[in-house]
Amino acid sequence: MNIGKLILKKPYKHFFVSQEQYIAETDELSSSKIKHYYVHPNRKYLELDIKENYRFDKNGIPVVSFPGISEDQYNPVTIAQYALAVWELELPKSKPDFGIFLKLSNWFIQNHENGKWQYLYEDKISNLPYGWISGMAQGQGISVLLRAYSVDKKKKHLEVCDQAIQYFQKSMADDGVAYKFEAANWWFEEYPNPNNPGHVFNGHIFALFGIWDHFRITRNENSKLLFDKGVNGIIDQLEKYDNGWWALYDQRFKGVLNASYLDLQIRQLEVLNAIRPEPVLQKYIARWKKYLTDHHKLVKLTCKRLIQKLF
Secondary structure, eight states: HHHHHHHHHHHHHHOOSOOOOOOOOOOOOOOOOOOOOOOEEEEHHHHHHHHOEEEEEETEEEBBBOTOSSOOOHHHHHHHHHHHHEEEEEEESOOOOHHHHHHHHHHHHTOOOOTOOOOOOOOOTTTTTTTTTTTHHHHHHHHHHHHHHHHHHHHHHHHHHHHGGOOOSSSSGSSSSSEEEETEEEEEEOOOOTSSSOHHHHHHHHHHHHHHHHHHHHOHHHHHHHHHHHHHHHHHHHHGGOOOSSSBSSSOOOOOOOHHHHHHHHHHHHHHHHOOOOOHHHHHHHHHHHHHHHHHHHHHHHHHHHHHHHO
């Protein structure tokens, strides 16, 4: 028994002990005054993350490296998440300094192509060509720009968001990010391969947050319709992300999440349910919260994730 505890100790800590505890912001979600981002880590983790987990170019813009790509890349999601972390750290202050945030938001103004934030490399895992776009990047880019608009009221932010939102309307085969199960039941793809869509859970909901931000600011009914179609997609597909004892990342690889990722997906559902209460959302919020406190499921998850990493 003691040997078993020693074997499980390291993977248990790696998969479950994390400072990245997520917060769901569920107040005033219909107000035109946008404040907190919908789901974000706690302040302690945000400060640590900014300090330790980002690399920057000479202008202070985050850069990343991808396997098989020699040059550093600008990942719109990484830049957006860094900007939103800066936003969250400044927002509670009596006199917030949004200078860094506005500089980051300006990257989305300077680096769009007709409202697209492109990835300038070929993604061989998802078989996506040079210049591909992501529903998650489109959504989070919109969320950054609309928070910048709330600070400086520059119309350019709205103009770019109006361009960016159009790619949620288009199918993947038509240069968009939408997978249309049915006329009113859509999924916004983080990795939009029309021949082999992954239906990534968290990426779809981050896209929905950007769409909802656009509706809150513009009151554009088409954005509200896009949001509702995306929520319908969650309601229709949600059971496919539950394997009976844990939650899954996507429908292509069906990888089981670590506990921190499951916490993220629970908080995302809590926000959606606060905007549009639905029994199926409430069912899986409660179900997945129980998974996080079930010792037997955690041990099973440790073994499963070890197998995933080894093979």
